[in-house]
Amino acid sequence: MDIQLKRGLLDVCVLAAIKSEDSYGYKIIKDLKPYTELSESTLYTILKRLETANMLTVWSAEHDGRLRKYYRITPGGMHRIDEFKDDWKEIEKIYQFVTREEHVNE
């Protein structure tokens, strides 16, 4: 898949993974696994980027005698997901157009 396209998609995927409840790094990777492969280093970069863009906040809690970082979506992050949904409608229209052209050629 095109790198730029995938980058944008992964951002939204991570936001979606923390949408309903706060989550932590390993859980995000596990939750996304059935849908897309995400390496730890890529996740780190995405989380950093989303935090800088105020789309999520980070908080730490003790878990099993150690600190674990949890990620919480912000209204900005929610907005990004909505934006993505709108974008997707447009992409779908373009997809329809592209495949329609294919059918014409067939």
Place this chain on the structure above:
Amino acid sequence: MNKQEFINELRIGLTGLPGSDVEERVGFYSEMIDDRIEEGLSEEAATAEIGPVDKIVKQVLAETPLPKIIKECVTPKRGLKAWEIILLVLGFPLWFPLLIVAISVVFVIYVSIWAVIISLWAVFISLVAGAAAGVVGFVIFLVMGMPANAFAMLGAGVMLAGLSILMFFVCKAASKGAVVLGKKIWLGIKSMFVRK
């Protein structure tokens, strides 16, 4: 590789980065390993799943902007001691001219490369001018009623035109090469800062 080995190797690999960045990343990976161990994986299996450290380090370096690396490289890790400051001040007449010389040398090399390119293009322009002059000479000698001279001029003109076409490709290739070389020199300077 157990967790401690993984973390140590990661820490060594990220040496060139700001301390806070290193700690944050180390904390992130450490948590990832712990979460896997909690699920029942062995330390070895957990680190293996996360991937080879050098691959992680490469990705981190690629994502870190160069100014950040240079800044980290030139910022002293601790406050300068009094004698170091004195040495810096006293040594100024020595290290400052040396610094200027180093910058000048790089600059001169770069300028020299382009000087050669400019001369090549100058030769190309003279060849084109010579070819044009040949045609003009041909017409003038023809009008003056000296056909032998006229055709000699035309011949010379055509020859120069041919040479100029060849020269154009030489110049183009040389200019391209100079741009590539310039970029390589620039990259070399940059990597001097990144090298650990």
